[in-house]
Amino acid sequence: xxxxxxxxxxxxxxxxxxxxxxxxxxxxxxxxxxxxxxxxxxxxxxxxxxxxxxxxxxxxxxxxxxxxxxxxxxxxxxxxxxxxxxxxxxxxxxxxxxxxxxxxxxxxxxxxxxxxxxxxxxxxxxxxxxxxxxxxxxxxxxxxxxxxxxxxxxxxxxxxxxxxxxxxxxxxxxxxxxxxxxxxxxxxxxxxxxxxxxxxxxxxxxxxxxxxxxxxxxxxxxxxxxxxxxxxxxxxxxxxxxxxxxxxxxxxxxxxxxxxxxxxxxxxxxxxxxxxxxxxxxxxxxxxxxxxxxxxxxxxxxxxxxxxxxxxxxxxxxxxxxxxxxxxxxxxxxxxxxxxxxxxxxxxxxxxxxxxxxxxxxxxxxxxxxxxxxxxxxxxxxxxxxxxxxxxxxxxxxxxxxxxxxxxxxxxxxxxxxxxxxxxxxxxxxxxxx
Numbered sequence: 001x002x003x004x005x006x007x008x009x010x011x012x013x014x015x016x017x018x019x020x021x022x023x024x025x026x027x028x029x030x031x032x033x034x035x036x037x038x039x040x041x042x043x044x045x046x047x048x049x050x051x052x053x054x055x056x057x058x059x060x061x062x063x064x065x066x067x068x069x070x071x072x073x074x075x076x077x078x079x080x081x082x083x084x085x086x087x088x089x090x091x092x093x094x095x096x097x098x099x100x101x102x103x104x105x106x107x108x109x110x111x112x113x114x115x116x117x118x119x120x121x122x123x124x125x126x127x128x129x130x131x132x133x134x135x136x137x138x139x140x141x142x143x144x145x146x147x148x149x150x151x152x153x154x155x156x157x158x159x160x161x162x163x164x165x166x167x168x169x170x171x172x173x174x175x176x177x178x179x180x181x182x183x184x185x186x187x188x189x190x191x192x193x194x195x196x197x198x199x200x201x202x203x204x205x206x207x208x209x210x211x212x213x214x215x216x217x218x219x220x221x222x223x224x225x226x227x228x229x230x231x232x233x234x235x236x237x238x239x240x241x242x243x244x245x246x247x248x249x250x251x252x253x254x255x256x257x258x259x260x261x262x263x264x265x266x267x268x269x270x271x272x273x274x275x276x277x278x279x280x281x282x283x284x285x286x287x288x289x290x291x292x293x294x295x296x297x298x299x300x301x302x303x304x305x306x307x308x309x310x311x312x313x314x315x316x317x318x319x320x321x322x323x324x325x326x327x328x329x330x331x332x333x334x335x336x337x338x339x340x341x342x343x344x345x346x347x348x349x350x351x352x353x354x355x356x357x358x359x360x361x362x363x364x365x366x367x368x369x370x371x372x373x374x375x376x377x378x379x380x381x382x383x384x385x386x387x388x389x390x391x392x393x394x395x396x397x398x399x400x401x402x403x404x405x406x407x408x409x410x411x412x413x414x415x416x417x418x419x420x421x422x423x424x425x426x427x428x429x430x431x432x433x434x
Contacts, residue, residue, distance in 0.1 A: 051087075051090070051091050051092055052091060052092045052093075052094050053088055053091050053092070053093050053094065053120060053351060053359050054094040054095075054096065054117065054118065054119050054120060055093070055094070055095055055096070055119050055120055055121050055122065055123045055347065056095070056096040056097065056098060056110070056113070056114045056117070056119045056121075056122050056123070056125075057071060057072045057075035057076075057095060057096075057097055057098075057122070057123055057124050057125050057340065058072065058097065058098040058099070058100045058107075058110045058122065058125045058126070058127065059071040059072055059099075059100055059125055059126040059127075059336065060099065060100045060101050060102040060103075060126065060127075061099050061101075062099070062101075063101055063102045063103075064102075065102040066102055066126075066128075066252075068126045068148070068334075068336040069329040070329045070330045070331055070334050070336055070337045070340075071124055071125065071126055071148075071336045071337060071339070071340045072095075072097035072098075073324065073327055073329040073330050074124075074319075074320070074324065074330050074337045074340050074341065075095045075097065075123065075124055075340055075344065076095050076097065077319060077320060077323040077324035077327070077330065078093075078095070078319055078323075078340075078341070078344050079093045079094065079095040080323040081319045081322055081323045082344075082348070084322075084323075088347070088348055088351040088352070088359075089351050089352050089354070089355070089356075091351065091359065096113075096114075096117055096119065098110035098113055098114075100125075100126065100127045100129075102128065103129075104129040104131075104132040105132070107127045107129040107132040107133045108129075108132040108133060108136065110127075110133060111132070111133035111134075111136035111137055112136055114136075114137065114140075114142060115136060115137075115139075115140040115142065119142060119361070120142070120143075120359055120360055120361045120364050121142060121143045121144070121145050121347060121361060121364055122137060122142060122143070122144050122145070123145045123146060123340075123343045123344055123346075123347050124145070124146045124147075124339060124340030124341075124342075124343030124344055125144070125146075125147055125148070125340075126147070126148040126150055126336055127147070127148075127150060127151070128150050128151060129151070130150075130151035130152075130153025130154060130157070131153065134153055134157045134159070134160070137159055138157065138158070138159050140361070141159070141361050141362060141365060142159070142361045143159050143160075143161055143361060143364055143365050143368060144157065144159055144160045144161065145161045145163075145343050145346055145347060145368075146161065146162065146163040146339055146340070146342055146343020146344075146346055147160060147162055147339075147343075148164075148335075148336055148339055149162055149164045149165065149166030149167070149304075149339075150166070152166075152197065152395070152396075154166065154398065155168075155391075155395075155396040155397065155398045155399045156395060156396070156397055156398060157398065158387075158398075159365070160398050161346065161368055161383075161385050161398070162398055162399065162400070162401070163339060163342045163343055163346065163376070163380055163383060163401060164304035164305070164339060164342075164380070164401055165304065165399055165401050165402045165403070165404065165424070166399070167197075167198070167201065167277065167279055168201045168396060168399070168424075168428060168431070169302075169304070169399075169401075169402050169403070169404050169424045169428070170277035170278060170279060170302045170303070170304070170404060171198060171201035171202040171205065171250070171277060171302075172201050172202070172204050172205040172208075172404075172424040172427045172428050172431070173205060173302040173404035173406065173422055173424055174202065174205060174248065174275055174276075174277055174300065174302045175201075175202045175203065175204065175205020175206040175207075175208070175209075175211070175214070175427075176205040176206075176208055176209055176422065176424070176427060177205075177275075177300055177302070177406055178205075178206070178211075178246050178248075178273075178275055178300070179205065179206045179208070179209030179210065179211035180209055181246075181273075182211070182243075182244065182245060182246035182273065183237070183240045183243025183244055183245040183246075184212075184215060184236055184237050184238075184239060184240055184243070184245040184246075185202075185206060185211065185212075185214040185215065185237075185245065185246045185247075185248065186214060186215040186217050186233045186236045186237045186245065186246070186247045186248065187199055187202055187214040187215065187216055187217060187248050187250060188217045188219055188226075188229055188233050188247065188248065188249045188250065188251060188258060189216070189217070189218065189219070189250045189251065190218070190219060190220075190221045190251060190252070190254075191218035191219060191220055191221060192221050195218065195221075195250075198250055199213070199214060199216050200431045200432050201428070201431055202214050202248070203431070203432070204427050204428055204430050204431035204432075205424070205427055207430060208426075208427045208430070214248070215233075215236040215237075217229055217232055217233050217236065219251065219254075219258070223254075224257065225257075225261060226254075226257060226258040226260075226261035226262065227261050227264075227265060229258065229261075230258065230261040230262040230264075230265040230266075231265050233247045233262070234247070234262075234265055234266055234268075234269040234272060235269070237269075237272040238269045238270040238272055241270060244270075244271060244272060244273060245272045245273070246272060246273045246274070246275055247262070247272055247273070247274050247275075248274070248275050248276060248277075249262070249274070249276060249280065250276075250277065250280055251280065252279070252280060255276070255280045255281060255285070256285060256288070256289060259274075259289060259295045259296075262274075262295065263295045273298065273299070273300075274295060274296060274298075274299045275299050275300045275301070276296070276299060276300075276301050277301065277302050277303075278301055278302065278303040278304065278335055279335075281296060281299075281301055282333070282334065282335065282414075283308075283331075283333045283413070283414050284331070284334075286409055286412060286413075286414065287412070290412075291411075291412030291413075292411045292412035293412075294412070296409045297409050297410075297411075297412065298408070298409060298410075299408070299409045300406060300407070300408055300417060301406075301407045301408070301409065301414060302404045302405070302406055302407070303335065303404065303405050303406075303407055303414075304335065304338075304339075304380075304401075304403075304404060304405070305335070305338050305342075305379055305380070305405065306379065306405055306416070307405070307407055307414060307415060307416045308332055308333035308338075308414075309415070310416075312377055312378055312379050313332060313338070313379075315377065316332060316337075316338070316341040317332050319341075320332060333414075338379075342376050342379055342380060345374070345376050345377070346374050346376075346383065347364075349372070349374040349375075350364050350367045350368060350372065350374075351364075353367050353372055354367060368385055369385065369387075371384065371386075372384065380401050380403065381401055381403055381423075383400055383401060384400060385398065385400055386400075390402075390425055390429075391425065391428055391429065393429065394428060394429065394431050396428070402423055402424045402425040402428060403421040403422065403423050403424070404421065404422055404424060405421050405422075406418055406422070
């Protein structure tokens, strides 16, 4: 339904960590006081006044990088649908949208607009710039529900309520799967601070199944040609015959460019397998690269949710059919659209839990922090956010869903490789992060 989207690595490094998150939490009170004195906005008192609940969804659109127009488009379709069926507990849902433009300045502007418009939450959004928007939301006491998992800040901020496990779970799950059937495993990733986060997660999965760590093949972040990294990766992956090695490109936007070079270079080497995470490869990328005749045929891909053909998505598809039929921005197979659906499922559960009481950023926060358990139709495990998650020791204190699914590219389509999910909580505990 959509054209090819360039996908950036969904585990972008920011300066946020376990320590700075605690500082932010303490600073939120002071920042809220400053807002009260300087802007006339009282944190936690707006957005849900009367019979209307106002929220915001943002994502980049019309950029040369990652574009996720389906997320805000679906959010507005969801609002039309829920309002046509009685609203949220009898209240009208109003969804504001903002184009984040893949830009830190624009992301900060979206957050300031959310504060100015007195939203009760930012829901189902995508941005690589956690350091630009989270301090503003934290200062105003606005919860960030169901972000895409695009930055490590989403797994450390006390006001973030993620619904998936981001890149850490995808890589750990891929490592577990490949350990049983691969010889040498080679990870091709950006030579950046962001890229430095990736090997420990993949290695945790490999180690859990008794496999040696991956070969860490770094590639310049700003290169436009990958002949040399492709040759090095193939040399390392095919260096132990007769074992068939595996190559994992994790280059975000540049994964497709790498695969073009890789496809040419691999003709000179023994056969190797490829694998990927959903953040780097999705159905539109597979289609654009040739489908069944492309380089991803037979590749394993780890994802956060069931395959888009699963019946558990039928309710989401009904919303699209009723309220956004023909809107080609909204692809039910897109992980961004799926994340937005789950995020609004959480919002609905929160508002329902408040009964006839006030719906504000403060009451929404209290409900989420107070032990509210949210079911999502078995698309995720039951979601519940405490002060410290089970993975706080490795700096992912807000990560509460460490489940992944395994899919495979078969005849050009992503289909389930096996039934069920894999919980990576124990695997990630062993990750040797810096």
